[in-house]
Amino acid sequence: MISNELSGFVRNIKDFPKQGIMFRDITTLLKEPKALNKTLELLFEKAEIAAPTKVAGIESRGFIFGGMLANRLNVGFIPIRKPGKLPAKTISQTYELEYGTDKLEIHEDAVQPGDRILIHDDLLATGGTALAACSLVEKLGGIVVQNSFIIELSFLNGRSKLRSYDVVSLINYSSEE
Amino acid sequence: MISNELSGFVRNIKDFPKQGIMFRDITTLLKEPKALNKTLELLFEKAEIAAPTKVAGIESRGFIFGGMLANRLNVGFIPIRKPGKLPAKTISQTYELEYGTDKLEIHEDAVQPGDRILIHDDLLATGGTALAACSLVEKLGGIVVQNSFIIELSFLNGRSKLRSYDVVSLINYSSEE
Numbered sequence: 001m002i003s004n005e006l007s008g009f010v011r012n013i014k015d016f017p018k019q020g021i022m023f024r025d026i027t028t029l030l031k032e033p034k035a036l037n038k039t040l041e042l043l044f045e046k047a048e049i050a051a052p053t054k055v056a057g058i059e060s061r062g063f064i065f066g067g068m069l070a071n072r073l074n075v076g077f078i079p080i081r082k083p084g085k086l087p088a089k090t091i092s093q094t095y096e097l098e099y100g101t102d103k104l105e106i107h108e109d110a111v112q113p114g115d116r117i118l119i120h121d122d123l124l125a126t127g128g129t130a131l132a133a134c135s136l137v138e139k140l141g142g143i144v145v146q147n148s149f150i151i152e153l154s155f156l157n158g159r160s161k162l163r164s165y166d167v168v169s170l171i172n173y174s175s176e177e
Numbered sequence: 178m179i180s181n182e183l184s185g186f187v188r189n190i191k192d193f194p195k196q197g198i199m200f201r202d203i204t205t206l207l208k209e210p211k212a213l214n215k216t217l218e219l220l221f222e223k224a225e226i227a228a229p230t231k232v233a234g235i236e237s238r239g240f241i242f243g244g245m246l247a248n249r250l251n252v253g254f255i256p257i258r259k260p261g262k263l264p265a266k267t268i269s270q271t272y273e274l275e276y277g278t279d280k281l282e283i284h285e286d287a288v289q290p291g292d293r294i295l296i297h298d299d300l301l302a303t304g305g306t307a308l309a310a311c312s313l314v315e316k317l318g319g320i321v322v323q324n325s326f327i328i329e330l331s332f333l334n335g336r337s338k339l340r341s342y343d344v345v346s347l348i349n350y351s352s353e354e
Contacts, residue, residue, distance in 0.1 A: 036248060064243075071217060075210055087194070
């Protein structure tokens with residue numbers, strides 16, 4: 001199976017979560033062991049070069065391959081979560097949504113100064129969430145060595161927001177169709 | 178490292194999410210590669226015996242080791258999620274909380290009749306969430322072959338609610354202290 005074949009395992013769902021949006025559903029990829037393994041191996045190949053000391057996964061779908069990737073790289077895993085979920089001392093970062101704002105949190109002791117952090121999420125859209133995650137890591141003295149995604153929606157131009165970082169994605173959609 | 182040594186990696190946080198609750202925080206275990214690997218290997222040993230054809234993880238913390246476990250077993254992964262998150266056709270199951278109710282959803286096509294499903298979550302408390310997950314799998318014709326947890330709070334007696342199932346946990350707390 002080559003990288004492009006992975007896209008055949010992604011299901012397209014019209015008008016989710018709202019009218020006009022084509023949702024790229026990875027649950028159909030996750031349930032096929034070959035596609036799941038291939039995805040992990042491709043993410044791993046890219047991740048290995050960046051030599052992270054920890055993998056941070058963004059809640060919730062970023063936890064799935066984030067955890068696998070940490071284990072495959074033999075490094076620790078850090079959850080980056082929605083507000084109020086992490087029980088110890090946290091720092092937070094607000095970011096813009098289409099309407100309004102949202103917030104992400106990380107434990108203060110999750111990152112040590114100099115830690116090389118790979119940030120994983122399943123999807124790169126406008127890049128707002130990933131950029132907030134990068135800020136959290138850097139506030140704690142960590143170095144963001146890669147932003148890794150399964151899917152990229154390049155027509156939303158998320159890479160421009162992440163231009164100071166190494167950005168990796170496996171499957172690209174250049175339009176909403 | 179033996180199983181009991183794992184508990185040394187769990188952080189105890191008083192009065193989270195509310196007064197009187199001792200929260201068992203696994204983020205300190207996740208960030209240590211040795212503890213993460215050991216946890217996975219212990220879950221895998223137990224899981225292998227149950228011979229699942231898929232692993233279902235309960236949102237959100239159940240996604241972390243759920244994904245790893247699916248990959249280690251070389252089977253597919255199914256997310257069981259909070260309402261409104263899964264984009265395709267779902268079925269749902271309501272369950273009781275201390276105050277009020279909550280709901281879980283699964284994609285209708287996530288489980289085929291006869292599929293052997295291992296359900297993973299990080300924590301077994303009263304068992305309400307896990308039992309709802311079992312109902313979802315069974316409504317779709319699946320067989321629940323194991324409920325697997327990292328942590329069990331045995332003083333909340335979740336096993337009695339799951340008495341028709343194989344229940345596995347790695348670390349037990351017999352009281353709130």
